[in-house]
Amino acid sequence: xxxxxxxxxxxxxxxxxxxxxxxxxxxxxxFTASDEDVAKWLLANGKRKSKPxxxxxxxxxxxxxxxxxxxxxxKSLEEMRDxxxxxxxxxxxxxxxxxxxxKFWNDLLLKADESIRKSEAHAKKLGIDxxxxxxxxxxxxxxxxxxxxxxxCCDKFAQQIxxxxxxxxxxxxxxxxxxxxxxxxxxxxIKKVAKTPGDVNLPQWLIDCFLNEEDQYIE
Numbered sequence: 001x002x003x004x005x006x007x008x009x010x011x012x013x014x015x016x017x018x019x020x021x022x023x024x025x026x027x028x029x030x031f032t033a034s035d036e037d038v039a040k041w042l043l044a045n046g047k048r049k050s051k052p053x054x055x056x057x058x059x060x061x062x063x064x065x066x067x068x069x070x071x072x073x074x075k076s077l078e079e080m081r082d083x084x085x086x087x088x089x090x091x092x093x094x095x096x097x098x099x100x101x102x103k104f105w106n107d108l109l110l111k112a113d114e115s116i117r118k119s120e121a122h123a124k125k126l127g128i129d130x131x132x133x134x135x136x137x138x139x140x141x142x143x144x145x146x147x148x149x150x151x152x153c154c155d156k157f158a159q160q161i162x163x164x165x166x167x168x169x170x171x172x173x174x175x176x177x178x179x180x181x182x183x184x185x186x187x188x189x190i191k192k193v194a195k196t197p198g199d200v201n202l203p204q205w206l207i208d209c210f211l212n213e214e215d216q217y218i219e
Contacts, residue, residue: 004031005031007021010031013056014056015053015056024042024045024046028045029041036061039060043057043066043070044072064101064104068104068108077112077119081109081112084105084112087105088102088106088109091105142206
């Protein structure tokens with residue numbers, strides 16, 4: 001943690017005005033941090049940088065760090081990953097290998113890869129929740145949940161159905177079985193699955209789909 005300086009002194013140090021220092025503080029720049037961290041913030045967040053400010057930043061950061069930050073503001077994650085990989089390859093193939101440079105580009109490459117994986121995982125999860133994308137594993141889980149839901153209600157209604165069927169003709173038996181088997185053992189069970197903890201839970205859009213179709217079967 002650096003020494004807390006007056007805004008007027010910070011303005012002189014970083015080649016800008018006291019008003020800009022105040023504005024940058026309001027946007028989150030921590031001028032008590034290390035000079036390297038402050039320089040990175042200024043480089044990444046400053047829209048217009050005077051020559052004195054650029055000179056002040058250049059005294060603190062290596063050219064490759066400045067280049068990486070400025071390039072990163074213009075490229076996508078995938079483009080940055082390729083950019084970092086290219087520079088890492090160049091650093092490792094140099095006649096005189098700079099270990100610090102290799103570590104710098106390797107760390108950036110790892111961070112870019114991690115960010116891309118997180119973005120892809122988030123997009124996939126979002127697609128599943130909205131019903132826009134279903135992986136094989138998710139479809140299998142849904143089917144297993146449906147089977148679980150039906151079996152969970154069979155035992156509950158079996159005794160009631162058996163009592164109602166006693167001494168009834170076939171036509172009446174059908175009238176009794178249809179609503180019980182379809183509604184009680186399927187639609188009511190689907191409602192219960194929505195509140196079941198753990199992997200049995202189904203996405204709300206799937207439950208809504210089942211309930212919306214209920215009237216197609218029950219007269």
